[in-house]
Amino acid sequence: MLWIAIRMLTGDAQKFYGLLFGIAFSTLLITQQLTIFVNLIERGASGVYNAPEAEIWVMDPVSRTTDVSYAMPSTALDEVRSVPGVEWAVPHLRSAASVRTKEGDLEQVAIIGVDDATLIGLPQNLVEGSKQALQQPDTVIIDDGGLFNMFGPGADVMGERLELNDQRAVIRGVADSIPAFTSTAVLYTKYSRALNFVPGTRNRLSFVLVGVSDGLSAGEVAARIEEQTGLKAQTRDEFAEAGVDFIIENTGIPTNFGITVILGFVVGVAIVGLTFSLFIRDNIRQFGALKAIGLTNMKIVRMVAVQAGMVGAIGYALGVMSTAIFLWSFSGNPFFKGFYIPWQIPLISMGAVILILAITGWLALRSVLSTEPASVFR
Known part of the structure; x- marks a missing residue:
């Protein structure tokens, strides 16, 4: 049955590639924007890390970062x-x-x-x-x-x-x-x-x-x-964290990048949801025939889960790989110097992809589970 589910999915090439594009684009947008955001706010600690010998930074009590300080x-x-x-x-x-x-x-x-x-x-x-x-x-x-x-x-x-x-x-x-x-x-x-x-x-x-x-x-x-x-004295890590916090608290960067990440998730739900729903609708007779020969609703759910998992795995891999290629291609630009992908970001992107597939799969399954096997023979 699972092999049949994969054949049904890949049999409609247009919708199959549409699903892959939706997942890959969402993964790329979420991973890329989160990566740029994390690396950008970490620049607030660059002054601290460029003086690696200093274990403690001492300053006037009103000083906040390496760039926002009051002379002593x-x-x-x-x-x-x-x-x-x-x-x-x-x-x-x-x-x-x-x-x-x-x-x-x-x-x-x-x-x-x-x-x-x-x-x-x-x-x-x-x-x-x-x-x-x-x-x-x-x-x-x-x-x-x-x-x-x-x-x-x-x-x-x-x-x-x-x-x-x-x-x-x-x-x-x-x-x-x-x-x-x-x-x-x-x-x-x-x-x-x-x-x-x-x-x-x-x-x-x-x-x-x-x-x-x-x-x-x-x-x-x-x-x-x-x-x-x-005077105020902070360890290297404390002062570096203060520089990052200053950017988060006093700029619109978190809001702007947050909006972009949310849009990436919404676009993924829209594209994948619409394409998945069309795929299910076009194959509703096949699902009905399978139910007519004795397939239970639980096995139908497994078939759709396999289809969603296959699309998600391939699309997710393409999205993360595209992000890595993007950073590599711009590595010669000083703006992107030292940029890296923290290990937590691919996990966040994976969670977003699973959520997108769960939402769209549930919406698409409702019509399949409610289909009467006898409707195939009318």
Whole structure:
């Protein structure tokens, strides 16, 4: 009987491919949009993960993320260093600025000042150049995404001169960094040099990056810092989560992507439901004949379940594979750098496909189960 169900399904090629398209399109839309959403909001934590050595981030109590912060007095650095359990503490400056290229174009950039001696705060890997190049006068290192946005793909920027606050800045390296939520270029330089590049208010220290002594946990030391200094101290994971939460709470991204995912589900129900109903209606006489020769309603349900399962499995596989191909084809674009498909998303898509097939299969089955076998012979 199950083989007959498959033959009935594939016998009408037009409706069979219509069902596959409906499931595959819904899976693609749901999986792709959820993948982009997750990877996009994770960009809110990029500033934290681009400074991998820091186990604790210390900041003013009103600061919320790496991009939404309030400067502290320079004395905060010494206060943090005096806390028991702090192995090391270094200054970290983050500020916005405008630069003028040699062509005269004005670009908005983010300036990040890293510790002069240890260079803690700089991304771990460089695409081009060396970290020690920061010891040379006027040196800055640009992130690879900013390189693409400011100069275009494949541009050779080594030695490129920029005008930054009436001062010369020379690019001598390209950092392999996690892209930020915005497309603003990031320039890394030494902390002392960054103070000259972005003059501002009396307080200039954005964060203090802290390492923890052996045998102590980051959470324990962070609590000591808060108790002793009155500043806010968060572990790497806590501060990264705060960056993600800030995007979710203060942008319309979750709503927009949520609407798209819901539309993908609705489109799947509409296409699959209509096509499945037409398939059942066109084969109602065959189902009636099967009931006439003794097939029970339970076996009819199994036949329809096999048909739905076959369509769902093939359509789901096509949808997930299409999402993977989409991400691979755009992997060279800096916007999609580091994008991946979390394992939870295919499971969510599978649940959506099962729900779509359950709804449409139940709607289609009602007419079959109510069919009288005698109607076939009228």
